[in-house]
Amino acid sequence: MIELLATVISSAFFVTVIRTTTPLLLATLGGLIADLSGALNVALEGQMLVGCLTAVIVSVYAPWYVAVLAGLGSGAVLGLVMAFFALRLKADIILVGFAINIMAAGGTVFALAMATGGDKGTSINLVSKAIPPVDLSFLGVIPGIGPVLVSLLSGHSVLSWVAAFLVFAIWYFLYRMPWGLWLRGVGEYPAAPAAAGIPVNAVRAWSLVVSGGLAGLGGAQLAMFNYVGFARDMTAGRGFIALGAVLLGARHPVGALLAALLFGAFEGLAVVMPGLFADAPAELIRMIPFIVTILALVLFSYRAQRARQMRTLSKS
Amino acid sequence: MSTMPTLAKQSRWTAVRAEVQRAVTAILVALLVTVIVVMLTSKTPFEALNTLLTAPASKPRTIGLWFDDVAKLTVTGLAFSLVFQARQFAMGVQGQVYVGALAATYVALSPLGPTFAAIPLGILAAMLAGAVWGFLPGIAKARLGANEIVSSLMLNYIAIELCNFLVRVQLREKPGVLTSLEFPDTAVFPPMIPGTRIDLGLVLALGATLLVWFALYRTAWGLKLRLVGHNARFAEYAGIKSTLIMVSAMTAAGALGGMLGAMFVQGQTYGKLTVMFEGGLAFEGILVAIVARSRPLAVPVVAIFYGYLRQGAQLMNIRTDVPAEVIGVVTAIIILLVSSSFSIPGKAWLLGLFRRPAPQTDAAVDGAAK
Structure with a gap:
């Protein structure tokens, strides 16, 4: 137990948590944008998975940043597909989302087999690249706190910094820019922006594209930093956890950051625990993030319901 | 006197025909995509396509595999139909299959296993476990408004682990x-x-089909459930406790999912429990339910067609160089096409292709606006 505490407080664990949080955070931000525009994006999982595979395959032939952009682009394309079917052809968006998840689960394995000439399920024979860590060791010259800063801030993926910046950027976009107001209005009460001449479907389509792109970016981080290479179903429910994190984060970018950090911390715990307790069953440890998601969802829903009840009580 | 029923019957048949047309078109488009993909990727495309399209019906053994899949697809399709009719998007069939299989396994390996009670008790235990797994997201949604999609998906992963x-x-x-x-x-x-x-599972699947049809269309509960699905607020005004209906629909669907678990492990295919035995079949119930428009009696029919395709893909995987996962792409395309109003652009184009340059612009605009 003491060892566990010591591990959790250490800076190495902090670095692990940042690593496990980054893909989740990117997907959560994607889910947030779609959700706020009134289009629930349940395809985050599939978009992440396709982002993973695209990034891995492109990174074999191109520099890492091209691969990352390709991962982003593949997710965005899937977002566009969603928008086309859900908004133009009026299909139920949840069914469209699950169709994309099913397509991603099968399609990635199929595409990988085609790209490698028959490998089933892992890209072990592909020499894929990794995202380089950001080296901030020059901070060490700061007297006193320098070494601590280096151990905490150095060595993160570029995308971790991008994700942190995106939390701010998305907050600014949503709450300080007219387009963000459009987006929230479309999600809140579509009839009003429609009457004001705002193209509701175009706003939703764009948010689905951005949402997919962010999920794809999360996939790139997962397959080019957390792990290097692709394995079938390597997202392992992260897209669905991100969906829960959107709700848990009270549909706000900062809340999304905190929720993603919470789930990232438990995933980090699941990463370090096998090293500490050799006999702890791996299956039960892998369950932790899912159980935490359910508990958090229930707790959050309970509080939200209480808040609603209080509001109606005070009105009447 | 007799015009009203006749008219109702006629409009019903038109609706059925439209649905069948839509489903067939979707399947044809999906097959076309498969053909193109196989042509582009396989070294022996004709052999692969031949396997996909003819192998399942070629031998008694493969027909057995096909109908085994049909039974399982029917049950998962029914489970999804139930929750879809109540307009709930509970995605927990996969988890219910795993807990149901676990319960059936514990019964089969208990001292009761070697007795005649093993089969009925195993199925019952599995249904009970599945019902609990379906009840949890239901009650969380009814009581707290917790999103059932997220909670049921999380329960899937928990059940697998x-x-x-x-x-x-x-x-x-x-x-x-x-x-x-x-x-x-x-x-x-x-x-x-x-x-x-082909084992008892097929009988169970057909029995479940009739039962779900009866429950949905011949009982007060089913009427309430469909009303809640159409318009929950209206149902609430009509004095229907929509939360109660919601929870009971998810629980009943959970029991079906659990039964599917028993069909897996107690069936001829396995006769034991292995890890990850389900192989993604549970989620394919979404496709079956959607193509069947959540109509219980249409579910087995769709399952027969889709099961054939699924088995063909498995055999193609074994005998040729095309991986079975290509079926995932086909599944997704069918869901996308059937759940959307896709047929309009294709129809206009076909009309223009096969007939005289028809005045189809009006119809096309009409359809697109729909």
Whole structure:
């Protein structure tokens, strides 16, 4: 137990948590944008998975940043597909989302087999690249706190910094820019922006594209930093956890950051625990993030319901 | 006097025909995509396509495999139909299959296993476990408004890990093997046709179809459920407790999912519990339910067609160089096409292609606006 505490407080664990949080955070931000525009994006999982595979395959032939952009682009394309079917052809968006998840689960394995000439399920024979860590060791010259800063801030993926910046950027976009107001209005009460001449479907389509792109970016981080290479179903429910994190984060970018950090911390715990307790069953440890998601969802829903009840009580 | 029923009958037939047309078109488009993909990727495309389209019906053994899939697809399709009719998007069938299978396994490997009670008790235990797994997201949604999509998906992962864990530490045959002990013969469904995998599961699936149809269209509960699905607020005003209906629909669907678990492990295919035995079949119930428009009686029909395609893909995977996962792409395209109003652009184009340059612009605009 003491060892566990010591591990959790250490800076190495902090670095692990940042690593496990980054893909989740990117997907959560994607889910947030779609959700706020009134289009629930349940395809985050599939978009992440396709982002993973695209990034891995492109990174074999191109520099890492091209691969990352390709991962982003593949997710965005899937977002566009969603928008086309859900908004133009009026299909139920949840069914469209699950169709994309099913397509991603099968399609990635199929595409990988085609790209490698028959490998089933892992890209072990592909020499894929990794995202380089950001080296901030020059901070060490700061007297006193320098070494601590280096151990905490150095060595993160570029995308971790991008994700942190995106939390701010998305907050600014949503709450300080007219387009963000459009987006929230479309999600809140579509009839009003429609009457004001705002193209509701175009706003939703764009948010689905951005949402997919962010999920794809999360996939790139997962397959080019957390792990290097692709394995079938390597997202392992992260897209669905991100969906829960959107709700848990009270549909706000900062809340999304905190929720993603919470789930990232438990995933980090699941990463370090096998090293500490050799006999702890791996299956039960892998369950932790899912159980935490359910508990958090229930707790959050309970509080939200209480808040609603209080509001109606005070009105009447 | 007789015009009203006749008219109703006529409009019903038109609706059925429209649905069938839509489903067939979707399947044809999906097949076309498969053909193109196989042509582009396979070294022996004709052999692969031949396997996909003819192999399942070629031998009694493969027909057995096909109908085994049909039974399972029917049950998962029914489970999804139930929740879809109530307009709930509970995605928990996969988890229910795993907990149901675990419950059935514990019954089969208990002292009751070698007795005649093993089969009914196994199915019952599985249904109970599945019902609990379906009830949890239902009650969380009804009481707290917790999103049922997220909670049911999380329960899926938990059930899979639970199954992995119990098989590894408790039920395994010997260390290192990730399967349980073989069930005693009395706990395994007897084959309906000797030498094939067609077993009691098919009977269960057909029974479940009739039961779900009866419950949905011939009971007050079913009427309430469909009303809630059409318009929950209206149903509430009509004095229907929509939350109660919601929870009961998810619980009933959970029981079906659990039964599917028993059909897996107690069926001829396995006769034991292994890790990850379900192979993604549970989620394919979404496709079956959507193409069947959540109509219970249409579910087995769709399952027969889709099961054929699925089995063809499996055989293609074994015999040629095209991976079975290509079926995932086909599945997704069918769902996308059937659940959307896709047929309009294709129809206008076909009309223009096969007939005289028809005045189709009006119709096309009309359709697109729909």
